[in-house]
Amino acid sequence: MLYFSATYTTKKVIKSIAKGFYDDVKEYDITLPKNRINSLNFKENDVVIIGVPVYAGRVPEFLSEYFSEKIHGNNAYAVLIVVYGNRAYDDALLELKDIFEGRGFIGIAGGAFIGEHSYTEKIATGRPDDSDLNIAYKFGMDINEKINSIDRFPQKLTVKGNYPYRKGMVYEPVMIDTDESCINCGICSMHCPMGAIDKYDNKSIDIFKCIRCCSCIKRCPVNAKDINYDPHKKFLIEFISKYSTVRQEPELFSVFTYSISD
Numbered sequence: 001m002l003y004f005s006a007t008y009t010t011k012k013v014i015k016s017i018a019k020g021f022y023d024d025v026k027e028y029d030i031t032l033p034k035n036r037i038n039s040l041n042f043k044e045n046d047v048v049i050i051g052v053p054v055y056a057g058r059v060p061e062f063l064s065e066y067f068s069e070k071i072h073g074n075n076a077y078a079v080l081i082v083v084y085g086n087r088a089y090d091d092a093l094l095e096l097k098d099i100f101e102g103r104g105f106i107g108i109a110g111g112a113f114i115g116e117h118s119y120t121e122k123i124a125t126g127r128p129d130d131s132d133l134n135i136a137y138k139f140g141m142d143i144n145e146k147i148n149s150i151d152r153f154p155q156k157l158t159v160k161g162n163y164p165y166r167k168g169m170v171y172e173p174v175m176i177d178t179d180e181s182c183i184n185c186g187i188c189s190m191h192c193p194m195g196a197i198d199k200y201d202n203k204s205i206d207i208f209k210c211i212r213c214c215s216c217i218k219r220c221p222v223n224a225k226d227i228n229y230d231p232h233k234k235f236l237i238e239f240i241s242k243y244s245t246v247r248q249e250p251e252l253f254s255v256f257t258y259s260i261s262d
């Protein structure tokens, strides 16, 4: 399995799918910058479960650059997963499939799961929940069984999404604020996926590196971090009222016939 997961939701989904494979699965967690340095070469008949969060309806841009430079499929099979915060995944799954097929993988299955929104615990609270993780586990089990029982796939993988892809995110630098309660414990800087937080002074953040993944905000043991920028606060109030009451469900795609109730 190969995943990026700033606030753990993608990781939980990918681990549950991998559990369905029974065998020991190798884990490549590319969340930290030090784990995105080396190239990764897979080989024919490998099955790679790939997971990314959805940012603005797309694969996060820095990840698509990393995948295009450092990942080599060599005809390995790919299970492509996106995790989104209950709004929509737009074209992210299609984009992820295109990136990996372009890198020499054979897409055999895909899925869109829901994770608690990075910006607030009020949207998709606690997800993925037991029901999501059970669906993920059974999906993994099903792929594992079917991949071993046939030697040629009946069709090419198709997933939901449109061309041209949704316009991606424009990263206006926004400050993550740190208040006086900060105890400089180092947890935020240790886990920052972009290496944007100074390890000696945890209040100091490079806003040009920050991608607003909210890892630091969600992990802070004393709740010292937040985005206090007014337009963001206003956006969040509307956003919560729109997306906290509906419940999206996982969607699965595969070259095999599969249904959630199987």
Ligand SMILES: Cc1cc2nc3c(=O)[nH]c(=O)nc-3n(C[C@H](O)[C@H](O)[C@H](O)COP(=O)(O)O)c2cc1C
Binding pocket: 004, 005, 006, 007, 008, 009, 010, 011, 052, 053, 054, 055, 056, 057, 058, 083, 084, 085, 086, 087, 088, 089, 114, 115, 116, 117, 118, 119, 211, 212, 213, 214
């Ligand atoms: C910058 C940014 C953009 C996001 N854009 C979307 C989006 O377009 N649609 C959506 O439903 N959720 C969106 N989210 C929410 C995340 O996709 C979601 O919370 C996901 O579960 C985070 O994965 P992680 O816990 O593995 O980091 C966004 C989050 C961030 C930080």
